[in-house]
Amino acid sequence: MSDPSPAPPAVVFRDASVRLGGRTIWSGVDLEVDEGAFVAVLGPNGVGKSTLVKAALGLLPVVSGRVEVLGRPPGAARHEIGYLPQRRSFDPGLRVRGADIVRLGLDGDRWGSPIPGLERLLPGRRAAAARVEEVIGKVGASAYANRPVGELSGGEQQRLLIAQALVRKPRLLFLDEPLDSLDLPNQGGVAALIASICRVEHVTVLMVAHDVNPILSYLDRVVYIARGGVVAGRPEEVITGPTLSRLFDTSIEVLRTSDGRLVVVGQPEAPALHSDRHHADGLR
Amino acid sequence: MSGLAAAAGVAAPGAPSLTWNVVADLRQLLAFHFMVNALEAGTIVAVTAGAIGWFMVLRRQAFAGHTLALVGFPGAAGATWLGLPLAAGYFGFCLVAALVIAAVPRVRHGGARSAETAVIGTVQAFALAAGILFVNLYRGFANGVDALLFGSFLGVTDTQVRILLAAGVGALAVLALIGRPLLFASVDVDVAAARGVPVRLLSAVFLLLLGAAVAEASEITGSLLVFALLVMPAATAQQLTARPRLSMVLTVAVALVVTWLALGVAFFSPYPVGFFLTTFAFGAYVLAVAARHAAAAAAGRRASRAVLVATGPS
Numbered sequence: 001m002s003d004p005s006p007a008p009p010a011v012v013f014r015d016a017s018v019r020l021g022g023r024t025i026w027s028g029v030d031l032e033v034d035e036g037a038f039v040a041v042l043g044p045n046g047v048g049k050s051t052l053v054k055a056a057l058g059l060l061p062v063v064s065g066r067v068e069v070l071g072r073p074p075g076a077a078r079h080e081i082g083y084l085p086q087r088r089s090f091d092p093g094l095r096v097r098g099a100d101i102v103r104l105g106l107d108g109d110r111w112g113s114p115i116p117g118l119e120r121l122l123p124g125r126r127a128a129a130a131r132v133e134e135v136i137g138k139v140g141a142s143a144y145a146n147r148p149v150g151e152l153s154g155g156e157q158q159r160l161l162i163a164q165a166l167v168r169k170p171r172l173l174f175l176d177e178p179l180d181s182l183d184l185p186n187q188g189g190v191a192a193l194i195a196s197i198c199r200v201e202h203v204t205v206l207m208v209a210h211d212v213n214p215i216l217s218y219l220d221r222v223v224y225i226a227r228g229g230v231v232a233g234r235p236e237e238v239i240t241g242p243t244l245s246r247l248f249d250t251s252i253e254v255l256r257t258s259d260g261r262l263v264v265v266g267q268p269e270a271p272a273l274h275s276d277r278h279h280a281d282g283l284r
Numbered sequence: 285m286s287g288l289a290a291a292a293g294v295a296a297p298g299a300p301s302l303t304w305n306v307v308a309d310l311r312q313l314l315a316f317h318f319m320v321n322a323l324e325a326g327t328i329v330a331v332t333a334g335a336i337g338w339f340m341v342l343r344r345q346a347f348a349g350h351t352l353a354l355v356g357f358p359g360a361a362g363a364t365w366l367g368l369p370l371a372a373g374y375f376g377f378c379l380v381a382a383l384v385i386a387a388v389p390r391v392r393h394g395g396a397r398s399a400e401t402a403v404i405g406t407v408q409a410f411a412l413a414a415g416i417l418f419v420n421l422y423r424g425f426a427n428g429v430d431a432l433l434f435g436s437f438l439g440v441t442d443t444q445v446r447i448l449l450a451a452g453v454g455a456l457a458v459l460a461l462i463g464r465p466l467l468f469a470s471v472d473v474d475v476a477a478a479r480g481v482p483v484r485l486l487s488a489v490f491l492l493l494l495g496a497a498v499a500e501a502s503e504i505t506g507s508l509l510v511f512a513l514l515v516m517p518a519a520t521a522q523q524l525t526a527r528p529r530l531s532m533v534l535t536v537a538v539a540l541v542v543t544w545l546a547l548g549v550a551f552f553s554p555y556p557v558g559f560f561l562t563t564f565a566f567g568a569y570v571l572a573v574a575a576r577h578a579a580a581a582a583a584g585r586r587a588s589r590a591v592l593v594a595t596g597p598s
Contacts, residue, residue, distance in 0.1 A: 095526045
């Protein structure tokens, strides 16, 4: 996992395309994610960013081309992948502790039931509990891990879900808009946490994002998806006026503010979706 | 439904009366074979319905559970009309209805959910109507309608107890086999699916288990009061704790205590068992809610006192 020798790419897309309900979401996608890299998938709403992650997980089939994850077909490596799907939040009435949610990430796919009393006799129980505690500490969620998850804030839930994705020591982490619905300080905190997981634990991170700014300083590569196709490269190469103008086939400017944030001007957004998103955030 | 008068008429010179001597009361109660059967059946049903109901409450599938219960009504009425055993009607109809509901795709967000509730609601209304038809087709059955809808503990036969036991043990064995992945799929379906948990299959299997639990509970509580054992114990336990295992144990404990108490009280009273069962379960739920709020208020007071101590008197 932490082997520094040149490794094959963690994720490879070759001329891949996906169709959903008779509509081609994207096609001709070529993409390589190096082992240990922090990669963001960017692009406007509804362009198929989540679909890219689902195709890499093997949850959606590619109709043409080829996808490989950790050198195997998608789906074959799922025990080595931590996945955090796009979501709003848990039901506020859900009476299950955060630590239980993390624990399910460890052994929730195993058949059987944790029968009270009987489980105490099983080998490995202590190790499993210790691992859950360790990973909860790592994401800084120890203070509230024993409270019902529905009562926690969006940022607290997100940290626990990252712990759930990490608990099995995956080589790859797929995160779908983990910063969505978080307030600004929490966005910064969770972004720094993900970056440190990538650097310290040498986990390859593929993260779908709506806004690149909270993670910009940590990124190795970005993948920009638009209706016209896909561009991948280092952030300073891809997030430029000329590249994005070519991708969207319209005039786009990228401005840099004094604090290093990027502002993309003229990017064709789906306006309805965009206002919906802010509406939903406002209600939170 | 007429309390003990009808059943006890065979055996005792006078109606049984409460003596405030628990041992004597219990001996009085257990002297009747039908009462032993009722307690055995109630115990089996409480454990099965409690455990499966816990998952139903967690999965927010109470509406599906209610529909299965109402589908059981024409099943039982039809079985009576055709001279078949009651259990055959309950299990047959409930399990088939579970398969029908399982065939409707379950989507958690937005529109498709309302499609699901529309389908379930349609099935539910038709089931009730069919039940009334069967009741009318079988003449002289009018007294039995009460028992089918609101429960009865009289006349549970040895065969019925054996059927309940076999179905209950089978359902609980399946639940034990799928418990952990079912919990995963119930709280976190996307991640579970990505981990390779067969979420569609689990959902269908769970609906079948729910069908079996409803069919069992209906024989004690009647079709309309199944929630006394399916929802109330689980809701009570989930108020008290967020630890899944403890919550499950508490659910079964509440279901058992409530059932035994209700059967005991109904034995000495002229009123139907379904009323007592539901009332005791309701009481347990209200107590649990009150306890949770009291605990939260106490924690709030402690926290504010801590703040006062920290800031000191101004």
